[in-house]
Amino acid sequence: MTSETPETATASGPAAAPAGHRLRWNKVPEVTVYFWVIKVLCTTVGETAADMLNEKLGLGLTGVSLLMSVVLAVVLVVQFRTAAYRPGVYWLAVALISIVGTLISDNLTDNMGVPLTTSTTVFAVVLAVVFIVWYRRERTLSIHSIDSLSRESFYWLAVLFTFALGTAAGDLVAERMDLGYWLSAVLFALAIAAIAVARFTLDLNAVWSFWIAYVLTRPLGASVGDYLSQPTGDGGLGLGTVVTSVLFLAVILGLVAYLTVTRKDVIERERLGERTA
Numbered sequence: 001m002t003s004e005t006p007e008t009a010t011a012s013g014p015a016a017a018p019a020g021h022r023l024r025w026n027k028v029p030e031v032t033v034y035f036w037v038i039k040v041l042c043t044t045v046g047e048t049a050a051d052m053l054n055e056k057l058g059l060g061l062t063g064v065s066l067l068m069s070v071v072l073a074v075v076l077v078v079q080f081r082t083a084a085y086r087p088g089v090y091w092l093a094v095a096l097i098s099i100v101g102t103l104i105s106d107n108l109t110d111n112m113g114v115p116l117t118t119s120t121t122v123f124a125v126v127l128a129v130v131f132i133v134w135y136r137r138e139r140t141l142s143i144h145s146i147d148s149l150s151r152e153s154f155y156w157l158a159v160l161f162t163f164a165l166g167t168a169a170g171d172l173v174a175e176r177m178d179l180g181y182w183l184s185a186v187l188f189a190l191a192i193a194a195i196a197v198a199r200f201t202l203d204l205n206a207v208w209s210f211w212i213a214y215v216l217t218r219p220l221g222a223s224v225g226d227y228l229s230q231p232t233g234d235g236g237l238g239l240g241t242v243v244t245s246v247l248f249l250a251v252i253l254g255l256v257a258y259l260t261v262t263r264k265d266v267i268e269r270e271r272l273g274e275r276t277a
Contacts, residue, residue: 025084027146028155029265031210036217038091038255043221045248046098046163048229050106052241053099061111065103072096080152085266087259091252094159098218101163109171116172123165130158131211141207162211166218173219180235181227188220 029035053064075093082089105123108114134154135141146155174184195213198204229244230236239247259265 025147025266026144027079027082027085027090027152028143029085029087029090029259031143032265034255034259034265036213038252039094039214040217040221040224041248041252041255042091042095042098043163043166043218044225044228045095045245045252046102046218047167047222047225048241048244048248049095050099050102051229052245054103054106055241061103061107065100065107068096068100068103072100076156079156080149087256087265091256093156095252097156097160098163098221101160101218102167102222104164105167105171109168116168116175120165120168120172123161123168127158127161127165127215130154130161134158141211143207143210158211159214162215163218166215167222169215170219170222174223181223181230182235185220185223185227188216188223192216192220 050064050068053068054061057064057067059067072093075089075096079086079089079093105119108119109116131141134151138145138151138154143155146152170184170188173179173187174181177184177187179187192213195204195209195216199206199209225244225248226236228237228239229241230238232238
């Protein structure tokens with residue numbers, strides 16, 4: 001699924017922030033094939049790394065959740081303090097949000113006994129509220145205009161709840177349909193493909209097609225991660241969480257290094273026809 005067009009980025013309404021308060025550079029990457037590949041890899045790492053940390057650190061699910069939340073907060077501070085998109089910082093934040101989003105959903109299910117139907121519904125409602133408030137304040141949900149503190153705050157809040165929602169919804173589907181890891185991955189891949197087809201053939205709104213696909217990549221990546229890491233007796237390949245996490249992290253690092261050098265995913269506001277003050 002390709003990126004939104006410049007027209008889509010501005011059609012939702014004028015920017016709420018004064019031009020002088022907006023950055024020259026967008027704080028998030030262009031939506032290219034690299035974006036979706038790294039996003040799925042990050043979601044896979046989020047699933048396997050969360051399991052690995054819970055197994056290896058001996059802190060318990062709650063302790064691991066608190067630790068990773070603190071690490072995420074530190075990285076987000078660095079992300080907010082950058083003046084432009086930096087691939088290393090951005091994708092580290094996404095990977096950590098993937099881990100924290102998984103842990104939030106797991107805490108609700110495993111520690112608090114919240115049914116997956118309830119957590120999925122709650123996360124969906126919270127995400128909808130984030131989008132409503134974001135749009136009412138900024139008059140756009142386009143990722144081509146994440147160029148102010150307010151918009152970046154809404155963006156990362158939305159990303160966090162897409163991961164939590166994707167985790168809960170993915171677990172709910174797997175539990176109710178009992179498809180196994182591999183067939184679950186195929187199911188979510190087909191759902192993403194359907195969104196892409198609707199976008200390009202039925203003119204589905206670019207912004208909404210992006211966010212729907214963004215949610216669906218979470219259970220897709222989780223299913224792939226579980227399939228690779230879980231024991232063969234449970235329907236996986238038995239690679240283990242450590243090997244799977246290291247393997248996917250290596251690929252992520254290679255792609256991020258490539259994008260850092262080539263800058264193929266950088267969005268400059270002037271390239272979109274917007275003028276700075």
